[in-house]
Amino acid sequence: MATKPSGRGSAKLSAAAVAIKSKLKGVKIIDWHELGQPGPDWITGTVHSSLADLKSNVTLLTKLKELRDLNILIHGTPRPDLAQIKFTVRG
Amino acid sequence: MQGPAGKYPSLQIHPGRRCNLQCLHCYSDSGPRVSEQLDIDVLRRVISDAASIGYMVLSVSGGEPLLYSALGEVLRAAHVAGMATTVTTNGMLLDQRQLEILASDCDLIAISLDGTPESHNFMRNSPRAFDGMCSRLEGLRRSGIPFGFIFTLTFHNVHELDWVAQFAVEQGAQLLQLHPLEPVGRAIRTLDGSLPDAEENAAAAFEALRIKELYKDLIDVQIDLATIPALLEHPTRVFVRDANLCGDQTVADVVAPLVVESSGVVAPLQYGFPRDWCWGNIKEARLPALASSWLSRDYAAFLALCRFVYGQLVANGDEPVVNWYQHVHAAAARFSPQNVRELTMPDCAVGATDSRKPLSVATRSIL
Numbered sequence: 001m002a003t004k005p006s007g008r009g010s011a012k013l014s015a016a017a018v019a020i021k022s023k024l025k026g027v028k029i030i031d032w033h034e035l036g037q038p039g040p041d042w043i044t045g046t047v048h049s050s051l052a053d054l055k056s057n058v059t060l061l062t063k064l065k066e067l068r069d070l071n072i073l074i075h076g077t078p079r080p081d082l083a084q085i086k087f088t089v090r091g
Numbered sequence: 092m093q094g095p096a097g098k099y100p101s102l103q104i105h106p107g108r109r110c111n112l113q114c115l116h117c118y119s120d121s122g123p124r125v126s127e128q129l130d131i132d133v134l135r136r137v138i139s140d141a142a143s144i145g146y147m148v149l150s151v152s153g154g155e156p157l158l159y160s161a162l163g164e165v166l167r168a169a170h171v172a173g174m175a176t177t178v179t180t181n182g183m184l185l186d187q188r189q190l191e192i193l194a195s196d197c198d199l200i201a202i203s204l205d206g207t208p209e210s211h212n213f214m215r216n217s218p219r220a221f222d223g224m225c226s227r228l229e230g231l232r233r234s235g236i237p238f239g240f241i242f243t244l245t246f247h248n249v250h251e252l253d254w255v256a257q258f259a260v261e262q263g264a265q266l267l268q269l270h271p272l273e274p275v276g277r278a279i280r281t282l283d284g285s286l287p288d289a290e291e292n293a294a295a296a297f298e299a300l301r302i303k304e305l306y307k308d309l310i311d312v313q314i315d316l317a318t319i320p321a322l323l324e325h326p327t328r329v330f331v332r333d334a335n336l337c338g339d340q341t342v343a344d345v346v347a348p349l350v351v352e353s354s355g356v357v358a359p360l361q362y363g364f365p366r367d368w369c370w371g372n373i374k375e376a377r378l379p380a381l382a383s384s385w386l387s388r389d390y391a392a393f394l395a396l397c398r399f400v401y402g403q404l405v406a407n408g409d410e411p412v413v414n415w416y417q418h419v420h421a422a423a424a425r426f427s428p429q430n431v432r433e434l435t436m437p438d439c440a441v442g443a444t445d446s447r448k449p450l451s452v453a454t455r456s457i458l
Binding site for chain 1: 210213244245246247248249250251253287290291294295298
């Protein structure tokens, strides 16, 4: 039998979105805003990621049902070596 | 915002409290060992009487209505009287035989779904509840009977609404109704601390709006909560109005939903509404007679109670989204009609001469 649930349902609404910060791999955070209390309603972030980690990081974000916007900009000439990922997540 | 009476006033009947499950949040304390039920002849009479005083929708609940052997006759009686019909069920017993009974006279089946499979099984107090219900959905779709899901909102589960909506859309449901947990029946004993508070109600209202927008062409999302601006804009929908029926208004326009409990007690608004405010028992008198006597005895006090609740909600302002039913239930438990008469209408208290125009039960054709 399932166990009795605990905690506010509304606090769990943003749990997946909040957890994304710790799940992104090998990124340098350029910009990060969490709007809303007690749980964030919106999170906007800009991170730099190596191209090696780009695929896993983008996959992580696109699997989030809360994802509302995603922009990827590849840097580096003549050989691309850095990706800037800008995203918005609903909490 | 539709008020409690709504465009289509509904009569909610609970033919019996026998149920194959013993849900933790059951407001009627139903279960496998409960045998209380109403006789089909009584129900036929109530349905035709209810239609004659303006009730337009019959909602059958329980207990598990599929365990009531004369369910088909109940629904038939409602259709004959010109009422639309809905049946609320846990869905586990919707086999081919039941679907054939329901196909001709049930306009909507509402299936209870309380979250993800794990949460649903917890609330339903059975490890087989979700799978049992799911296994019946294919047959239900084939039957062509429109169906929807009813989600009970608790303190803990608003985040599961998203999953529930997606599941409902995938299953081809036409309706998702969100109903806050009621502090009545078994829920008081087993789900202490699970009533959604103002914050959870507000989060649920926003989630419902988001889901409505997300699936706007696929499913109708209804929520049994009201915002304060909506209450301010439409006070008459929560019974903040003059006591006299006007024009072709009937009792159904001013008191709905009306609930007939399996004991025969007729309660306004919801199952288990404080007994002092009930109309009486249909085993003892016909529905129009009960309506007439309640209108002249308690209706003005009921309106005063609603005005008191409305005033508190609007003045308080702490809760942007409110469960009006819960507030009016709590106030009704605190004040009897006699208390309200003494407090707000001293000249109308029992024993005093009531000079107002007597209220009568008008009838109207709904066909």
